[in-house]
Amino acid sequence: xxxxxxxxxxxxxxxxxxxxxxxxxxxxxxxxxxxxxxxxxxxxxxxxxxxxxxxxxxxxxxxxxxxxxxxxxxxxxxxxxxxxxxxxxxxxxxxxxxxxxxxxxxxxxxxxxxxxxxxxxxxxxxxxxxxxxxxxxxxxxxxxxxxxxxxxxxxxxxxxxxxxxxxxxxxxxxxxxxxxxxxxxxxxxxxxxxxxxxxxxxxxxxxxxxxxxxxxxxxxxxxxxxxxxxxxxxxxxxxxxxxxxxxxxxxxxxxxxxxxxxxxxxxxxxxxxxxxxxxxxxxxxxxxxxxxxxxxxxxxxxxxxxxxxxxxxxxxxxxxxxxxxxxxxxxxxxxxxxxxxxxxxxxxxxx
Numbered sequence: 001x002x003x004x005x006x007x008x009x010x011x012x013x014x015x016x017x018x019x020x021x022x023x024x025x026x027x028x029x030x031x032x033x034x035x036x037x038x039x040x041x042x043x044x045x046x047x048x049x050x051x052x053x054x055x056x057x058x059x060x061x062x063x064x065x066x067x068x069x070x071x072x073x074x075x076x077x078x079x080x081x082x083x084x085x086x087x088x089x090x091x092x093x094x095x096x097x098x099x100x101x102x103x104x105x106x107x108x109x110x111x112x113x114x115x116x117x118x119x120x121x122x123x124x125x126x127x128x129x130x131x132x133x134x135x136x137x138x139x140x141x142x143x144x145x146x147x148x149x150x151x152x153x154x155x156x157x158x159x160x161x162x163x164x165x166x167x168x169x170x171x172x173x174x175x176x177x178x179x180x181x182x183x184x185x186x187x188x189x190x191x192x193x194x195x196x197x198x199x200x201x202x203x204x205x206x207x208x209x210x211x212x213x214x215x216x217x218x219x220x221x222x223x224x225x226x227x228x229x230x231x232x233x234x235x236x237x238x239x240x241x242x243x244x245x246x247x248x249x250x251x252x253x254x255x256x257x258x259x260x261x262x263x264x265x266x267x268x269x270x271x272x273x274x275x276x277x278x279x280x281x282x283x284x285x286x287x288x289x290x291x292x293x294x295x296x297x298x299x300x301x302x303x304x305x306x307x308x309x310x311x312x313x314x315x316x317x318x319x320x321x322x323x324x325x326x327x328x329x330x331x332x333x334x335x336x337x338x339x340x341x342x343x344x345x346x347x348x349x350x351x
Contacts, residue, residue: 015349017061046293085121087116126184156220182338290310
């Protein structure tokens with residue numbers, strides 16, 4: 001269990017971008033009308049944003065970052081660190097961070113690298129970027145997170161296709177001696193790596209003709225080995241087993257309770273799962289914002305996207321205390337207690 005705090009780093013701004021194309025689960029013809037109603041009711045996804053062919057996660061990240069840098073009025077020459085977190089990179093090699101660094105016109109002195117994480121990516125990413133800033137005294141940095149998840153979901157797989165949406169975000173950080181400490185509790189369990197997986201396409205199972213053969217996995221579930229597989233029961237049980245103790249241990253360590261936070265922002269995994277966690281945490285509904293209904297599960301982008309879409313007015317006008325939890329693929333999970341104080345936050349950008 002990694003519980004730690006990082007001082008002197010503050011969030012300066014946060015922006016989000018999502019594809020313009022909107023798909024309704026009420027139009028999902030692979031399942032019956034009754035099943036469609038049940039998906040919306042239990043999973044909580046009514047609509048999703050879906051990227052057009054050829055659009056990459058880096059395109060969305062670039063769009064969010066460009067808008068954010070402009071509104072912050074930052075000198076690009078002063079941005080010395082860029083971290084890109086995604087499981088849908090542009091290429092196997094090279095890293096996507098370098099490509100975005102060049103597109104943004106950042107200096108060669110800017111450190112740029114990728115981290116391969118999904119649902120916990122924003123939480124883990126803050127720890128990576130804040131740690132490096134605190135250690136090196138880098139003054140300005142960008143954390144870019146997101147995924148194009150719809151590309152690898154099989155239309156004939158009712159367990160994944162209605163769930164995922166596409167989005168990406170940019171979060172700007174700056175060194176500040178007066179910033180409140182950021183508190184973390186990060187954990188992982190690689191024994192559960194098969195719970196959410198695309199089996200083929202990496203070096204363990206290199207892609208082949210057989211990778212594209214559709215196989216029936218169960219009623220209403222057909223997919224190939226180059227498409228995402230999700231064991232819903234395992235993921236549900238994992239989240240209920242690990243997320244609440246993780247968050248509670250963090251609160252205990254920093255001598256806080258949920259009452260000390262203005263909002264509790266979770267990875268937008270599944271409405272039934274998230275509502276169960278909320279109740280276990282004893283957090284009021286009005287303190288728990290959601291975007292899963294209109295955006296779907298947007299992987300690593302879901303927490304910052306929810307902050308931008310649902311809490312924009314609050315974080316731009318006053319000091320807000322946030323407790324956030326990311327959990328999922330890996331298996332990987334973590335909580336972060338973070339303050340946002342009058343940050344720059346444009347509206348969600350339609351790409």
